[in-house]
Amino acid sequence: MRPMRFMRELPKVELHAHLNGSVSFQTIEKLIRRKPQLNIEHSMTAIGKGQRRTLDECFQVFKVIHQLVDSEEDIFMVATDVIKEFAADGVKYLELRSTPREETTTGLTKRRYIETVIKAIQQCKRERVDIDVRFLVAIDRRNGSQVAMETVQLAEEFLLSSDGLVIGIDLSGDPTVGHGRDLLSALQKAKDSGLKLSLHLSEVPSQHDETDLLLNIPPDRIGHGTFLHPEMGGSQGLVDKVVQNNIPLELCLTSNVKGQTVQCYAEHHFKYWYQMGHPVVICTDDKGVFATDLSQEYKMAATTFGLSHEAVWKLSQQAIDYIFAPDSVKEQLKQKWRDLQPQEFK
Ligand code: 6MZ
Numbered sequence: 546m547r548p549m550r551f552m553r554e555l556p557k558v559e560l561h562a563h564l565n566g567s568v569s570f571q572t573i574e575k576l577i578r579r580k581p582q583l584n585i586e587h588s589m590t591a592i593g594k595g596q597r598r599t600l601d602e603c604f605q606v607f608k609v610i611h612q613l614v615d616s617e618e619d620i621f622m623v624a625t626d627v628i629k630e631f632a633a634d635g636v637k638y639l640e641l642r643s644t645p646r647e648e649t650t651t652g653l654t655k656r657r658y659i660e661t662v663i664k665a666i667q668q669c670k671r672e673r674v675d676i677d678v679r680f681l682v683a684i685d686r687r688n689g690s691q692v693a694m695e696t697v698q699l700a701e702e703f704l705l706s707s708d709g710l711v712i713g714i715d716l717s718g719d720p721t722v723g724h725g726r727d728l729l730s731a732l733q734k735a736k737d738s739g740l741k742l743s744l745h746l747s748e749v750p751s752q753h754d755e756t757d758l759l760l761n762i763p764p765d766r767i768g769h770g771t772f773l774h775p776e777m778g779g780s781q782g783l784v785d786k787v788v789q790n791n792i793p794l795e796l797c798l799t800s801n802v803k804g805q806t807v808q809c810y811a812e813h814h815f816k817y818w819y820q821m822g823h824p825v826v827i828c829t830d831d832k833g834v835f836a837t838d839l840s841q842e843y844k845m846a847a848t849t850f851g852l853s854h855e856a857v858w859k860l861s862q863q864a865i866d867y868i869f870a871p872d873s874v875k876e877q878l879k880q881k882w883r884d885l886q887p888q889e890f891k
Pocket of ligand 1: 564603607645683718719
């Protein structure tokens with residue numbers, strides 16, 4: 546079977562997808578039509594093939610998208626579109642993450658923001674879209690300790706009231722802004738109340754102390770971890786902590802290459818961790834902004850690192866073990882994978 550067709554038909558798990566970074570060209574088009582007065586063009590919301598930006602410029606892109614997505618209606622449309630696009634790409638289980646925002650001009654509150662994402666998930670369920678979606682409430686590190694604490698409190702409420710849809714916390718945002726030590730108590734509180742933690746760690750160099758501190762919690766998964774290992778300026782001590790706690794890494798190849806934290810695909814730290822046999826999950830990060838999808842990310846990993854179709858199948862299957870939803874969901878997904886497994890890998 547041709548590689549791209551194999552990757553599209555492969556059942557997949559997506560564990561690292563920021564909602565507003567995942568907005569497709571088509572949805573951006575609809576948003577631009579809703580808000581012509583903003584004079585926003587497509588070139589301002591996505592980084593095309595062969596293009597690269599600094600990470601700082603990537604964060605400017607999110608600001609533009611946030612201008613386009615500032616009401617309940619926008620969030621509902623964006624979330625339903627994104628969920629359906631992931632489903633159309635063969636994603637069977639998706640953990641979406643997003644930072645609740647309030648917008649005085651549209652009356653949006655953080656609580657309504659979360660409720661609207663939940664409504665979108667429920668709507669897709671009603672329409673029998675073939676995908677199980679959960680939500681991680683995101684903390685933007687830029688906003689400091691008090692906002693982090695408030696976000697955790699909100700997430701705790703939804704953990705109890707959302708029927709299993711809100712299951713965790715994401716720590717993200719511009720990694721060059723703020724320090725993890727200010728967020729430690731909020732993250733610890735989240736963990737103690739049963740929320741799962743996925744933390745962006747060492748996405749940029751020189752964050753050794755912050756990463757070391759946050760690894761002590763420890764998080765349930767790590768986003769990126771680009772500069773954890775010694776060859777990238779991290780340390781064996783950090784690697785040991787990750788390995789001893791068996792913390793899976795969410796790896797986003799195109800995002801890291803286009804955002805210029807990784808020089809080229811062949812130098813991506815996927816290789817380091819995969820060869821070690823450490824749990825890794827291929828993810829998109831921001832499929833809209835980086836103009837990719839999960840099938841393309843799997844194909845890129847396979848061609849760059851010489852993975853057979855069978856190895857790719859295993860990679861997608863193993864991702865089930867690292868989801869935040871309970872064991873019963875893992876069992877359902879494993880059954881789905883068994884049903885879809887090509888004869889030759891059985
Ligand atoms: C860190 C990132 C990110 O939350 O408005 N985000 N944080 N590193 C990255 N690598 C490129 N990509 C996205 O989605 C957009 C937000 O997700 C985080 C940033 O906080 C960004 O503002 P939401 O749905």
